[in-house]
Amino acid sequence: MVRRHIAGRGISDARVLDAMAAVPRERFVERSLSHRAYADGPLPIGHGQTISQPYVVAWMAEAAELGTGDRVLEVGTGSGYAAAVLSRLAGTVYTVERHRMLAEEALQRLSVLGYGNVRVRHGDGSLGWGRHAPYDAILVAAAGPRVPRALRDQLGPGGRLVMPVGSHCGRQRLTLERRGRSGNFKREELGAVRFVPLIPH
Ligand code: SAH
Numbered sequence: 510m511v512r513r514h515i516a517g518r519g520i521s522d523a524r525v526l527d528a529m530a531a532v533p534r535e536r537f538v539e540r541s542l543s544h545r546a547y548a549d550g551p552l553p554i555g556h557g558q559t560i561s562q563p564y565v566v567a568w569m570a571e572a573a574e575l576g577t578g579d580r581v582l583e584v585g586t587g588s589g590y591a592a593a594v595l596s597r598l599a600g601t602v603y604t605v606e607r608h609r610m611l612a613e614e615a616l617q618r619l620s621v622l623g624y625g626n627v628r629v630r631h632g633d634g635s636l637g638w639g640r641h642a643p644y645d646a647i648l649v650a651a652a653g654p655r656v657p658r659a660l661r662d663q664l665g666p667g668g669r670l671v672m673p674v675g676s677h678c679g680r681q682r683l684t685l686e687r688r689g690r691s692g693n694f695k696r697e698e699l700g701a702v703r704f705v706p707l708i709p710h
Contacts, residue, residue, distance in 0.1 A: 510534075510563060514549035520567045524575075528597035529567050534560075536622060537590040556608050558705060560588040561650055565683075565702060567594075569671045572685050572699055573646040575599045580641065582663065584634030584707070585650030589615030592627050595648065602627045603641050605634035607708060635709050637663040644668060651707035652681045664688045673704040 511530045520526065535546035537560055542552050551559035569591075575581065579599040583592050586606035592615070596602045604627060606612035612631040619627050630638060634649070635657040643665030649656075649672035656672055664670050668688045675681030683699040 510547040514564050515567045518564055520571055522571045524598055525567050525571045528594050531597055532593045534590060537588040554588045556611055558587055560590050566591045569648050570594060570598060572671050573648055573669045575646055579645035582638055582644045582647045586612055586615045586629055589619045591650060593619060593624050596624045596627045603638050605630050605632050605638055607633055633709055635707055639663060652704040653707040656686060666690045673702045
């Protein structure tokens with residue numbers, strides 16, 4: 510999967526490729542779907558939600574330029590798969606999920622698999638997780654019409670925020686925002702994506 514769908518489609522960061530190769534995606538989907546875990550597509554995880562497409566997880570991780578000690582906020586834990594990948598690239602991953610069941614299942618899965626540097630919380634991720642701010646990077650795994658104010662506020666100087674921005678049901682643009690040292694934001698559009706909507710509580 511990594512050679513064909515990730516490196517093959519242009520992801521070149523060696524740390525990202527190693528992290529993608531190390532995380533057992535079949536452990537993040539139900540057993541009946543495990544034969545499809547290494548195809549490059551989203552898969553249902555219940556509650557109308559999906560585990561992200563591996564290529565998109567790698568793309569977002571590469572865009573966020575994660576360093577080994579970074580503190581990362583993820584919005585939309587889902588299965589916990591992307592959080593596991595991020596945990597291999599950064600220092601600590603704080604991830605927020607609005608579905609209580611998904612948050613509980615992800616926490617259970619991540620602890621069984623030994624991802625000790627991931628903290629999972631049930632709540633509205635569009636408000637961020639103020640307690641552990643500021644973050645070096647914020648990755649939003651659900652789409653909204655604009656970057657929520659609270660997330661910008663919780664990004665530290667020099668921080669990177671990656672989020673699909675656009676209409677809820679159509680296609681969105683994967684967007685990278687960098688926070689400058691003086692608090693200004695620079696925005697870059699990376700390409701077209703399709704995510705489930707970011708739903709406030
Ligand atoms: N990264 C996940 C996939 C996430 S799918 C994985 O690797 O499996 C998007 C997730 O965002 C869904 O689980 C959805 O419930 C969640 N979500 C949507 N709106 C949210 C919000 N306001 N706060 C937190 N999570 C939210």
